[in-house]
Amino acid sequence: MIRFLGSRLLRAAVTIVMVVTFAFVVLRLSGDPAQIIMGADAPPEAVEAFRAAWGLDQPVWIQYFHYFGAILQGDLGRSMRDGRDAIVLVAERIPATLALTLPALAIKVGLGIPAGITAALHRNSFIDRAVMMLAVAGFTVPSFVLGLLLVLVFAVQLGWLPSGGQDSWRHAILPIITLGIGGAAVLARFTRSAMLEVLGQPYIRTASAKGVPWRAVVWGHALPNAAIPTVTIVGFMVGSLIAGAVVVESVFSWPGVGRLLVVAVANRDLAVVQCVLLLVAMTMVTSNLIVDLLYGLLDPRLRNQPRRAAGMA
Amino acid sequence: MNALVSLRNLRVSFDGQAALRGIDLDVAPGEAVGLVGESGCGKSVTWLAALGLLPAKARVTGSATLQGQELLGAAPAVLDRVRGGRIAMIFQDPASSLNPVIRIGRQVEEALRLHRGMQGAAARAEAKRLFDQVGIPDAARRLDAWPHELSGGQNQRVMIAIALAGRPELLVADEPTTALDVTIQAQILTLLQDLRRETGMALVLISHDLGVVADSCDRVCVMYAGRIVEQAPVARLFEAPTHPYTNGLLGALPPLDGPRRRLAAIPGSVPEPWAMPKGCAFAPRCAERSPACDIAVPGAVPLAPGHQAACIRATAMGLLKETVAA
Numbered sequence A: 001m002i003r004f005l006g007s008r009l010l011r012a013a014v015t016i017v018m019v020v021t022f023a024f025v026v027l028r029l030s031g032d033p034a035q036i037i038m039g040a041d042a043p044p045e046a047v048e049a050f051r052a053a054w055g056l057d058q059p060v061w062i063q064y065f066h067y068f069g070a071i072l073q074g075d076l077g078r079s080m081r082d083g084r085d086a087i088v089l090v091a092e093r094i095p096a097t098l099a100l101t102l103p104a105l106a107i108k109v110g111l112g113i114p115a116g117i118t119a120a121l122h123r124n125s126f127i128d129r130a131v132m133m134l135a136v137a138g139f140t141v142p143s144f145v146l147g148l149l150l151v152l153v154f155a156v157q158l159g160w161l162p163s164g165g166q167d168s169w170r171h172a173i174l175p176i177i178t179l180g181i182g183g184a185a186v187l188a189r190f191t192r193s194a195m196l197e198v199l200g201q202p203y204i205r206t207a208s209a210k211g212v213p214w215r216a217v218v219w220g221h222a223l224p225n226a227a228i229p230t231v232t233i234v235g236f237m238v239g240s241l242i243a244g245a246v247v248v249e250s251v252f253s254w255p256g257v258g259r260l261l262v263v264a265v266a267n268r269d270l271a272v273v274q275c276v277l278l279l280v281a282m283t284m285v286t287s288n289l290i291v292d293l294l295y296g297l298l299d300p301r302l303r304n305q306p307r308r309a310a311g312m313a
Numbered sequence B: 001m002n003a004l005v006s007l008r009n010l011r012v013s014f015d016g017q018a019a020l021r022g023i024d025l026d027v028a029p030g031e032a033v034g035l036v037g038e039s040g041c042g043k044s045v046t047w048l049a050a051l052g053l054l055p056a057k058a059r060v061t062g063s064a065t066l067q068g069q070e071l072l073g074a075a076p077a078v079l080d081r082v083r084g085g086r087i088a089m090i091f092q093d094p095a096s097s098l099n100p101v102i103r104i105g106r107q108v109e110e111a112l113r114l115h116r117g118m119q120g121a122a123a124r125a126e127a128k129r130l131f132d133q134v135g136i137p138d139a140a141r142r143l144d145a146w147p148h149e150l151s152g153g154q155n156q157r158v159m160i161a162i163a164l165a166g167r168p169e170l171l172v173a174d175e176p177t178t179a180l181d182v183t184i185q186a187q188i189l190t191l192l193q194d195l196r197r198e199t200g201m202a203l204v205l206i207s208h209d210l211g212v213v214a215d216s217c218d219r220v221c222v223m224y225a226g227r228i229v230e231q232a233p234v235a236r237l238f239e240a241p242t243h244p245y246t247n248g249l250l251g252a253l254p255p256l257d258g259p260r261r262r263l264a265a266i267p268g269s270v271p272e273p274w275a276m277p278k279g280c281a282f283a284p285r286c287a288e289r290s291p292a293c294d295i296a297v298p299g300a301v302p303l304a305p306g307h308q309a310a311c312i313r314a315t316a317m318g319l320l321k322e323t324v325a326a
């Protein structure tokens, strides 16, 4: 168990280092931040002064080591726009993002899993077909299309809900639904196929053959097995609590981490972009770690020789 | 004979294709019946149908009664009490027949709770006793093992312990040793015979190996393409096999003593369900085929006490006997 945890933690660390490096390289390669922030017609001396102030005049690898050393000391740098600590800027936006993604996660799990189970238990029935049709529709429609559609119907046509902004809880409803539906669809399909796979296994027939009532077969014998693959998807959704709302936040002009990221990228605000990416990588890696531990808990076969079911650390 | 289980004209079809074409079979209390036949002839389906364990798409007709009580179409609550409580069933692949995420002790205790109302320490003690009875070493510690930690033979013993938990009157063992090593096979078969002697339960042993069945059973039913083509007490079947298919199976047996020779396999293969001949299904492979074989499916003809065969040659012999008797 200790060795298992150790190897997982090491892997998590490597993943984070790679994300941070990747962000650094891409952002330096994609244009001169000084020029973009100062504007195209800024006097060259001003641009030079800006470069010197932010260390952009030094060789790239020195910049990288400074940047990395600072991260190790917990210093994520300051925004080149307004000079505030990047981490503060990002932290301010987290509650707004979670206000969307946590209720959306509840919808995904609360709607998707029961729908998938019901469909599997009534395979090929009307219920099954209806659930699957909705599920296919739910995840083939991109979230910005779904978001705009909802705005069109509930904000523009019916006027029931606001179309964007963050002034009251009513503003959160449409973005939450937009986020929740797509995820619920994915989870419903996934749960259904996991459940069907398990229901066809010989041990389910054994349970019935020894006189276990069908409900107890489903709850006691099938679900614990179907939970194992489903946990991967839920874990992935937990991992995207921070980063999963970029598109929806933009559509609904919701001031969360996702919008901060979009704006910071457009502005080449390096420290902020890197800070967001680091945060995203850390949530992903943490949720993956939790999924790995849950696997061990759910599946005794994995306890002795752990093995990854889905590689997305 | 006062039958424990009676199957009458039991028919099963999947998606309109017949898998069972009318099975008539009685199992008496305490009796050991062997069910043999090539792969796909319907041995498993027969008993899965009787216990209502086939998938919903299977169409089942006819009758399966347990001491007069009809099982086909019975209420779920009735079936749940019969399954495991009066008729238990074990399967071919013990490794995948046990739930991988439940400790084996708990899988036995579940049956004890369902059929004997035992719980907690009492259930655990009884589970340990059952493990001892089926020959699982170090039973007390094994209760907490997971199925993947046990060998195939051990897992089959666990399956047998689960089956015994409900004190069934009939144990249906569906090829219980096919997936196991030869030495383990013999141990499991001996265990089944010992348990039958100790508990007095009846045994249906499904196998595609006539030799296995001959060693452990009182009576043999030979199945071919969804029908029983011959049934007889074991000794009688070996002395006076009547159906050419039975003869073929006997010819495929290695001799017990004497020099080893090549097995005489039956040429040809079972007709596909959609291309079933109008007459005898074995006719296309039969060395003794005559034009009359293709006219209609021959019915089962009694030849001796407990011995009947479904072949027109048997029909002829039956007629002959009646004439002699008259």
Ligand SMILES: Nc1ncnc2c1ncn2[C@@H]1O[C@H](COP(=O)(O)OP(=O)(O)OP(=O)(O)O)[C@@H](O)[C@H]1O
Pocket (backbone or CB within 6 Å): B014, B019, B037, B038, B039, B040, B041, B042, B043, B044, B045, B046, B055, B208
């Ligand atoms: N769930 C199912 N769906 C469709 N067809 C099935 C199903 N189960 C069995 N069959 C068909 O029913 C026929 C009888 O199958 P069965 O499993 O009873 O054969 P068997 O005699 O037990 O053979 P084996 O020795 O291979 O176990 C086969 O033709 C098989 O294809």
Ligand SMILES: [Mg+2]
Pocket (backbone or CB within 6 Å): B043, B044, B045, B174, B175
């Ligand atoms: Mg079978």
